[in-house]
Amino acid sequence: MIGQILFGVLLIASLILFFINAKKIYRNIKLGKSVNRFDRPSERLKTMLLVAFGQKKMFKRPIPALLHLFVYVGFCIINIEMLEIVIDGLFGTHRVFSFMGGFYNFLIYAFELLAFSVLLGCVIFFIRRNFLKLKRLNQSELNNWPKTDANLILTAEILLMAAFLFMNAADQKLQALGAEHYHIAGAFPVSSYLVNLLPDEVSSLILIERFCWWFHIIGVFAFLNYLPISKHLHILLAFPNTYFTRLEPKGKFDNMPSVTEEVKVMLDPSLPPPIGEASRFGVKDALDLTWKNLLDAYTCTECGRCTSSCPANITGKLLSPRKIMMDTRDRIEEIGKNIDKNGSFQDDGKALLDNYITREEIWACTSCNACVEQCPVNINPLEIIMGLRQYAVMEESQAPSSVNNMFSNLENNGAPWKYSQADRANWTNQ
Numbered sequence: 001m002i003g004q005i006l007f008g009v010l011l012i013a014s015l016i017l018f019f020i021n022a023k024k025i026y027r028n029i030k031l032g033k034s035v036n037r038f039d040r041p042s043e044r045l046k047t048m049l050l051v052a053f054g055q056k057k058m059f060k061r062p063i064p065a066l067l068h069l070f071v072y073v074g075f076c077i078i079n080i081e082m083l084e085i086v087i088d089g090l091f092g093t094h095r096v097f098s099f100m101g102g103f104y105n106f107l108i109y110a111f112e113l114l115a116f117s118v119l120l121g122c123v124i125f126f127i128r129r130n131f132l133k134l135k136r137l138n139q140s141e142l143n144n145w146p147k148t149d150a151n152l153i154l155t156a157e158i159l160l161m162a163a164f165l166f167m168n169a170a171d172q173k174l175q176a177l178g179a180e181h182y183h184i185a186g187a188f189p190v191s192s193y194l195v196n197l198l199p200d201e202v203s204s205l206i207l208i209e210r211f212c213w214w215f216h217i218i219g220v221f222a223f224l225n226y227l228p229i230s231k232h233l234h235i236l237l238a239f240p241n242t243y244f245t246r247l248e249p250k251g252k253f254d255n256m257p258s259v260t261e262e263v264k265v266m267l268d269p270s271l272p273p274p275i276g277e278a279s280r281f282g283v284k285d286a287l288d289l290t291w292k293n294l295l296d297a298y299t300c301t302e303c304g305r306c307t308s309s310c311p312a313n314i315t316g317k318l319l320s321p322r323k324i325m326m327d328t329r330d331r332i333e334e335i336g337k338n339i340d341k342n343g344s345f346q347d348d349g350k351a352l353l354d355n356y357i358t359r360e361e362i363w364a365c366t367s368c369n370a371c372v373e374q375c376p377v378n379i380n381p382l383e384i385i386m387g388l389r390q391y392a393v394m395e396e397s398q399a400p401s402s403v404n405n406m407f408s409n410l411e412n413n414g415a416p417w418k419y420s421q422a423d424r425a426n427w428t429n430q
């Protein structure tokens with residue numbers, strides 16, 4: 001009975017804590033400016049099913065994609081078993097779904113195979129990240145917490161899966177010994193290899209089985225509450241993020257609505273003047289971004305596929321699109337904490353531009369869209385970079401001299417080059 005009460009308290013506490021933290025993230029995302037991503041629902045649903053559920057973009061690199069699929073599918077499906085664990089925990093039953101007979105045995109059989117594939121996948125990922133030193137997993141923006149975060153979650157998944165398999169091994173040995181409550185149920189293709197490692201006394205086996213059971217369930221509750229501070233939030237956010245993907249062709253840039261309205265009025269004075277004033281042209285801080293940019297930041301898996309295909313980064317420039325997303329998330333988190341503390345955002349003298357992302361980074365971008373193309377969860381770092389550039393140019397008139405020259409040429413010659421319009425056709429005389 002004490003165990004049931006303790007389980008109930010832990011379950012409710014972990015759900016409440018998760019709800020509180022998830023609500024804060026939702027509030028932070030809603031701090032962004034509005035943008036319409038609710039049109040064309042069937043196209044959006046298709047994108048979500050292909051990219052998030054089907055992991056379509058992951059398969060550009062087949063080996064990590066396959067390992068990721070093991071971990072993703074295995075981890076999701078094994079958690080169906082959580083339903084049984086929750087019912088057993090609340091009502092003091094043991095393997096409550098075993099009344100399903102052969103189908104139950106099939107499920108446990110499949111869960112064990114999946115648990116083993118998750119374990120194997122995580123071990124390989126751990127080795128790849130820490131010993132093979134893959135470049136994109138060892139760049140400077142991953143120093144400290146991001147690296148620890150990745151290793152913590154891999155270790156946790158390895159331990160959770162090991163606990164699941166040892167729990168089943170102890171259970172089947174107790175079933176074979178005819179221990180009370182441990183009726184014959186389940187099929188154990190993997191954990192049967194662990195049985196010989198366990199002691200023969202019933203009391204020790206029950207201790208091991210219960211320890212693994214509690215370890216597994218407490219681990220899952222902890223994982224749930226770790227998600228909001230981890231890059232692993234993408235497990236949940238990949239779905240809405242891909243649904244709300246920008247559906248226009250990647251190379252098509254959006255005009256700034258405030259500028260468009262002003263230009264329209266200049267061209268046609270009969271139109272009514274724009275209502276209100278644009279608060280700011282471009283993006284200086286995270287609050288100038290759209291909610292979708294902020295959702296992108298929270299969804300970033302820090303995989304570095306964008307950075308490893310970014311021509312600026314490859315040629316040694318400071319720019320890393322992954323860092324752009326990580327900085328954006330860090331800044332909006334900082335703003336969120338400021339709001340929690342003061343009730344509303346109080347100027348802290350910081351901004352996304354300069355305090356997090358430098359001008360050297362934003363002007364290194366070639367606007368090639370390779371990062372957008374590569375991202376497995378359809379994140380768009382280029383939109384943020386362009387917003388920061390728009391602010392630098394339109395609000396501060398601070399563009400690099402090469403860009404300023406181009407602006408002057410556009411203004412004077414109607415083309416980016418330094419030749420006057422009258423000389424444009426000179427090349428035909430060559």
Ligand code: SF4
Pocket residue numbers: 306309310311312313319320321364365366367368369370371372381382
């Ligand atoms: S759009 Fe910019 S940030 Fe993205 S890959 Fe190209 S150069 Fe890099």
Ligand code: SF4
Pocket residue numbers: 299300301302303304305306307321322325374375376377378379381
């Ligand atoms: S933006 Fe996309 S590709 Fe880049 S690190 Fe984040 S998830 Fe990976």
